[in-house]
Amino acid sequence: MAAIPEDYRTRPVAVVGAGTLGRRIALMFATRGGTVRITDPDAAQGKAAVDFAMGQLAEVTSSVDDGVPGEVTYEPEQSQAVADTWLVVEAVPERLELKKSIFAQLDRDCPSDAVVSSNSSSYASRLFTEGLRTSDRMLNTHFYMPPSSTVLDVMSNGNTAQEVIDFVLKSFPDFGLHPFLCHKESTGFILNRIWAAIKREALEVVHEGVSTPQDIDTMYTLNFGTAAGPFRMMDVVGLDVVLDIEKHYAQDNPSLPHGPQTVLEDYIAKGRKGLKSGAGFYDDYPDRDQE
């Protein structure tokens, strides 16, 4: 039987990586009065993450049942950040070798009953936890974009103890989160795969010359009532990132059409990577030099 941190309400959480997702994950776990320590070798990122999370904490806490604002702090040393924690979430860049080395370190440093998870968007945690002493308490917890999205995919590494999975599914809703279990290993988890299919088909429709990004987005938003369509959303994520993700799916499934990658490559070759480069499928983004 794997040990479960039943006293989780009184123990800290650590988030490894202070970037876009790390700071958002930290924010969510600070909504019940506890301490969340963010660790990152880049102190400027650590400070920005604390500012981001503390700046939104009061408002986000008010949307969590029985929420109480806690505290988000920066701790440069990973081994100190994880001391006494009940949960450690890794959110470092999507590089397999980096994830391997972080998890090997966490295997040595984490409390014996802590749950240790990865926010990776494309790697099954099996790939970087296999053979580790404490792999039975390691798994994927893939967040989307908290606090605006509170859903997450939960996936075993193949050796995760059932008690650990049950505990994650039971405890995360205390922090305003909605975890959903992948019943088997799946590249892209659950919602990500469905979103990938929407992006891919939208791009294929453009590649075949059937319609335009602007018309597809307009039809999509009018029909589904969403604020943005797939092309606007791809611009926000970044077309280079969308291309990397699509390539990863294509590696797993060579029968996928190549047209979507061609469309993305054409835009990227023209320097149009989306919002971050000032233009993508759309041109109406603020000039980055004036931001």
Ligand SMILES: NC(=O)c1ccc[n+]([C@@H]2O[C@H](COP(=O)([O-])OP(=O)(O)OC[C@H]3O[C@@H](n4cnc5c(N)ncnc54)[C@H](O)[C@@H]3O)[C@@H](O)[C@H]2O)c1
């Ligand atoms: N950006 C997204 O929309 C999104 C969504 C879901 C999941 N993810 C996943 O979350 C993870 C992080 O993505 P992100 O977009 O937040 O990346 P990011 O580049 O914004 O942030 C990564 C952070 O990790 C830090 N870092 C680098 N090496 C480190 C180390 N050894 N120890 C601690 N910190 C280290 C960097 O300094 C940086 O602050 C990735 O696995 C990504 O696939 C991202």
